[in-house]
């Protein structure tokens with residue numbers, strides 16, 4: 001399935017090739033969680049503070065358990081924009 | 086100490102100035118800056134006064150920490166009855182002016198009356214002169230500041246002045262100091278213009294003493310360590326500025342777009358902090374040149390930007406080719422998302438003009454957004470706009486209106502009325518996205534519920550700087566709350582309002598509160614000032630200030646009915662994003678808020694509350 005990954009501020013450097021304006025489509029396996037998606041792009045998990053799926057906040061404990069659905073937008077910011085870890 | 090214990094009273098009608106000892110009893114109850122100047126203002130000014138009459142007063146005021154070595158301690162505020170709102174106004178500015186005023190030996194300057202002809206005030210420590218400003222009347226802020234420094238042969242003079250907008254009565258004129266720092270909101274510059282006061286120039290060399298310098302050094306250093314170690318104040322704000330919020334708030338579905346018709350903006354990522362750092366296609370240079378700091382600030386959130394020399398706004402206008410004050414989030418939102426313009430250089434140009442001519446970019450951009458909606462709805466046409474095609478997204482229209490409004494000319498004079506009067510004039514009051522006449526800043530309260538209550542109850546009209554619940558609801562500071570929930574927001578808003586009033590009265594920048602709580606501020610104040618300054622006392626001072634401002638507004642004619650939001654936000658649901666289908670739940674939050682405030686069901690502070698706060 002395809003999700004839209006959005007990485008902002010200093011996390012931008014982990015975006016896959018072909019990303020435009022801090023976002024890219026990304027093929028992931030069914031059952032992928034935010035942490036799995038971040039790890040596959042080598043984004044250090046401790047740098048993911050503000051994490052949103054379709055704009056809704058994902059609390060830290062759920063980042064390893066919530067599964068993404070086809071078409072979901074997964075966005076992350078490092079601690080510079082606040083957020084909690 | 087920390088206070089200079091001295092204020093300057095300038096009677097512009099008589100052309101006199103006198104020194105007065107600061108009321109230290111009031112200082113213990115209202116701290117300084119916002120709180121203490123409001124106390125003076127409320128004691129001295131009839132609440133029903135016309136903001137533009139000579140009977141209105143205007144106070145430029147510092148806090149006890151202003152001019153000390155505490156981080157960000159260079160702030161000053163302007164307190165008056167706002168020209169845009171008719172409510173109590175208090176606009177806070179950074180830069181270096183506040184520090185200079187304090188170092189000249191003054192806690193505040195109270196301006197009364199109206200000068201017969203344009204004047205400026207020149208203060209050099211205890212030498213105070215009211216001087217003829219004929220040569221500067223009609224000049225921009227930038228030319229006035231340069232002109233005064235050149236005339237007096239001293240580049241170290243600090244100047245706070247108004248542009249042509251303030252002379253012309255543009256309702257949201259600001260007072261700009263140090264070229265690009267502004268006491269921006271509520272039309273404080275309009276009041277200054279109505280007094281024929283073009284500028285205040287200050288040179289101060291007396292120093293600022295603190296009560297216990299050893300403890301103060303330690304407390305200030307501890308505070309700086311907290312700021313440096315915090316990711317938002319230590320890394321985020323210096324690297325990205327407040328503009329890091331553009332994509333956050335858009336993703337959260339709370340970025341008011343097209344005059345609040347929408348809550349997400351397609352072009353948000355073209356006008357964000359990330360976009361400012363990207364090399365431009367045309368000249369390979371990024372918009373952002375560097376960051377900059379106000380006096381004594383260890384955060385340095387300020388932006389310095391350039392515009393592509395070939396951009397339509399500055400082509401063949403070399404005076405705008407040099408680096409100048411760049412976009413911060415609220416300005417980028419108002420000039421951009423509110424108007425549907427996603428051309429970063431156009432926004433930067435409009436922002437330069439706002440600084441140069443002294444207009445509040447929030448009220449300006451939001452009013453242009455309202456005018457664009459009226460234009461698209463056929464309520465106004467090119468006949469009204471002087472030929473400007475005012476469709477959403479028109480970058481050229483935005484840039485020309487910035488210049489026209491800055492000078493109060495053509496359709497710019499209409500924009501200069503502010504959205505409330507402009508929309509009323511055209512029979513569409515519901516299209517003004519404002520509270521108490523002041524335009525919203527950059528957060529849609531359908532997607533961030535607490536901000537609806539913040540705006541509705543703000544004493545100076547819609548404002549994010551009175552209670553920034555975005556910190557909690559979106560960023561998780563100090564703890565995460567759900568932005569789509571109304572539960573618990575009444576208490577949250579009250580807590581933010583009271584704490585903010587204390588920060589604003591200390592001489593500090595509110596951005597420290599991303600890392601500091603009042604627990605970090607109290608030891609600095611306690612060491613610097615006489616008296617005991619604990620967190621609890623500061624919270625009480627904050628609450629007292631809030632209620633004092635409220636009392637002034639009620640005496641000025643506002644009632645609980647003015648604690649309201651435009652129908653669009655409480656009736657029309659958000660169309661996209663996480664808040665899709667939601668309106669703001671003000672109806673539920675407001676009675677809860679009155680209760681936690683200890684106010685009656687009509688929003689009047691109860692006698693018990695007033696007694697408790699010794700008001």
Ligand code: SF4
Nearest residue numbers: 179379382384386594
């Ligand atoms: S944080 Fe920004 S606005 Fe506040 S004092 Fe520092 S540079 Fe100025």
